[in-house]
Amino acid sequence: MIELRDLSYVRMGTRDLDGAETYAKEILGFQPIRRDNGQLYLRTSYRDHSVCYFEGDPGDHAVGIELKDWYGLDDAMAYLNGQGIACTRGTAEEIADRHVMDMAWFSDPTGNRIELVTRPEDANRRYFPTRDAGVTGLGHIGLNTTDPPRDETFWVTHFNIKVSDWIGTSPLLRMKNVHHQIALFPTDHPGVQHINHQVESIDDVMRSWYFLQERQVKIVFGPGRHITSGGYFLYFEGHDGMVFEYSNSDRNIIDDDGAYRPRQFPFADASLCGWGAVPDIPEFQS
Template sequence: MTDTLNRIPIEQLRYVRLGTADLNGATDFAQRILGLQLVNRTETEAYFRSDYRDHTLVYVAGDPSHQAVGFELRDPETLDRAVAALEAQGFMVGRDDGEGAQRRKARRLASFRMPGGYDVELVVRPLQSGWRYHGPRDAGMTGLEGVALRGAPDASDQDVWTRLLSGAVSDWVGEAAYIRFDEAHHRIAVHPSEGRGVLAVEFGVEDVDLIMQNAYFLRAAQVRIVDGPGRRPFSNQLFVTFAGPDGVLFSYVCEGERFDGARRARQFPRARGSFCAWGSETAIAEYQ
């Protein structure tokens, strides 16, 4: 793998794109249940805001296995270097600065497939919004916080995130790696798994009261809660996780450690108590 001095510098987690077999149903879920703001709808795509970014979630009509996570790079020169570094490591990299970039509402776009079966998209100058986020219900949303991914069983995804991309492991739970790009404890969680693709998309809310209020709302709306409410011992995040369309989970999270890089990464045992300090139960294999 490439030398760490030449890693691709990630600026920010920007969005998640999810294929869906039912665009109308997924759009209803994103608005009515998640509380996201619909900003654009075409025959094949629906774009949703959660914060100052133009969009953080896109549902795309088609194969639900087509999933991508988008990250911002600083400038076109950085993107060119990233493409060269990826190709030097054997990745097939797609470039589309035309229609593809326009659909991502960015000026430049490159993408490649991770071993875990999802795409990573690198964009330059993604669109911001000058208007405050205003959702259809008051979920207390603060923005897109992170993405949990099903990585390849041999942990090769983790190697790409930390050696080629600019991620750093904050903690491990078993072989699951919690990876940061900024001061947050993690933006990406990579769970070695026999499954493939995006496991969960996580949105921040203001405080513990909003975690519990949203949990009550989900139960009243007959949405299946699959994990929590609880607290993650490794990151100190409060969370509640629930089922979404096409087998993808969603979480509301709040609080959590802000990481200054001063401490070493820690190893937690792969046990249920390492995933939830409150003792909540789950049937999700990656969280057991």
Template sequence: MSDAITIEQLRYVRLGTADLKGAADFASRILGLQLVDRTETSAYFRSDYRDHTLVYVDGLDAGQAIGFELRDPDALAHAEKLLQGAGFATTPGDAEACAIRKVRQFVSFRMAAGYDIELVVRPLESGWRYHGPRDAGITGLEAIALRGAPDASDQQVWTRLLGGKVSDWVGDAAYIRFDEAHHRIAVHPSQEKGILSVEFGVEDVDLVMQNAYHLRGAQARIMDGPGRRTASQQLFLSVAGPDGVNFSYVAEGERLASPRRARQFPRKRESFCAWGSDTQIPEYQ
């Protein structure tokens, strides 16, 4: 096997929250995600064919986690061996933890920036067509933006250990891909820790603007955009979510069917947004 872990797909995000009821209302009423399961301690939301792509968990001590799918149990065992060899403490999921995540198996490890990575096998798909509570035009979970180490040292975990490829840099912020999308992970050097933004694809520019009007009408706090990312050519719009995590709608964007060299853009506002839109997010200023 390869000396890097092969990620098949970004699957879900799990977020601990200080207000489960309020967070669930935000995900449904503001974002337009479909509530598919609700327990006393968790709320699960769909955005596409996956059983769920966002879970809010009661209590900030539940932390933050990102789930990635691996091909099979052999790939998971190989990944665990590589992680341990790189000095990471790994935690296999027991039967209860697997049931909560709706996967057959998983192994988790903690990143230095304060969130967990969960490598999962056989996550549940949904046999039902996705249908949100409003016509937000959502096509699926697209990407995650992360607050990384100020010296960008944690990016090597994504590229050397987890098999990601850098598509572009803006300053020391890296846009990292695992498939043909320009990026699935963006790592922004920061003095803060944790997940910066969870990004959902929408159909086109009309839906980006339609959601902008909806957010303003709902008195949600727009943090960034509408705009177009210089590196990926994605249209984007970001809104403040619960517990310091932003959420974005994105559309269009470069696809990399064949490899190309990673480009270096200067750390200037116009490198984050070609339209010159305002931002309230320090990592994008």
């Protein structure tokens, strides 16, 4: 089994790097820190970056996850290849592009590209947001799945990943003591389904709601409150149609004795929002 530490970054192709940068600066409040080799790096926390756009197909996504063991990449590769899961070391250029010490990648059963990284760079200057959205860093991702039970088994078998709750067959998965970091949502193709950043408080969620409405950004869900994580949330449409979420989720799961029981909720609007908000997001619609 492979021990994962934390989500590190999301990479997305785009045909319009300038548009991605404008949206990041003016709407998200992310800090563009670098533009080189056809890539745009966005900072949102103590990490060098949490989002990177590269010139390419907007449907081409990758998720970077940090290994717990700083020297464990060879062992992780050997384990996965031994399990019949092809795991390939990154090229020198790929490693440099990601600002990590080392990297290898594999595809999950749906075909999502997952990159295992060691020693991702920390920011050597603090995050200085381009607007005061209250962002504290990358929280979680929604990840497409063509078969939720199959992909859940994949993650919990090969990694230190646990189910926190289910909504229908969609598992909310964690690798550390927050409620969830990867949520699998059924659809017919691979890709990142939404990108969550945490904000400091519910006030930041509501401030963004007014801010985004003023700028006619399409709100696709919320403001509302997840009954699973307890998170106050707002989902809105971003560059290339990617759904971004700002939320403040303070429900952690400390399960040192293994006694935590994941809860099963029906796949219904009321399972996604305790306040009654109805999602305008295809993968969330019951």
